[in-house]
Amino acid sequence: MTIRTGAVADAEAVLALWSEGATVASPTDDADGITRLLAHSPNALILAEVEGELVGSVIVGWDGWRATMYRLVVAPSARRQGIATRLVDEGEQWLREQGARRFHLIVDIDEQPALAFWRSVGYTETPQHRLVKTLRR
Numbered sequence: 001m002t003i004r005t006g007a008v009a010d011a012e013a014v015l016a017l018w019s020e021g022a023t024v025a026s027p028t029d030d031a032d033g034i035t036r037l038l039a040h041s042p043n044a045l046i047l048a049e050v051e052g053e054l055v056g057s058v059i060v061g062w063d064g065w066r067a068t069m070y071r072l073v074v075a076p077s078a079r080r081q082g083i084a085t086r087l088v089d090e091g092e093q094w095l096r097e098q099g100a101r102r103f104h105l106i107v108d109i110d111e112q113p114a115l116a117f118w119r120s121v122g123y124t125e126t127p128q129h130r131l132v133k134t135l136r137r
Contacts, residue, residue: 001083003090006045006057008035013054014045021073024108027134046090048074048083056083060091067092067100072114088121106130 006014011034018029037044041061048056055078061068069091074083092103105123107114115125 001055001086002049003086004047004049005043006034006038006047008038010045010047010054011035014047014057017054017057017075018071018073021075022071023111026071043094046087046094048087050078050083056087058087058091060095062095062098062100064099067095067098067103069103069105072105084117085121 011031014034015029015031018025022029034045037059044059044061046058046060047054054075056072056074058072059070061070069088072084072087074087095103103123105118107118119125
């Protein structure tokens, strides 16, 4: 397995991975969103490849206060091989190097396998509610 930083040229493959492997779509799941992400934070998209095939992704963010992870996705055919754990480890390492001391992520409440995964790598749930506002262009 190869772990590498994603690039704008990877956008279509990443979107295909997310379409295949993610259960909850996001309004920002488009090439423009990936392009903006990488323009703002070139190291934010971490990808996993096996024999040249994209099999996993995670987006990491650091705003100087709190670290975040988004879009941890592993292709269904490549699951249960440690890819998600490796992506999280890589993301956490990069975020620690930036100075992060607290990590934050979002998991849909109905996604029990995802919740179980995140618990297994040391994350705990909080009693907080998530509030969002999607801006229309």
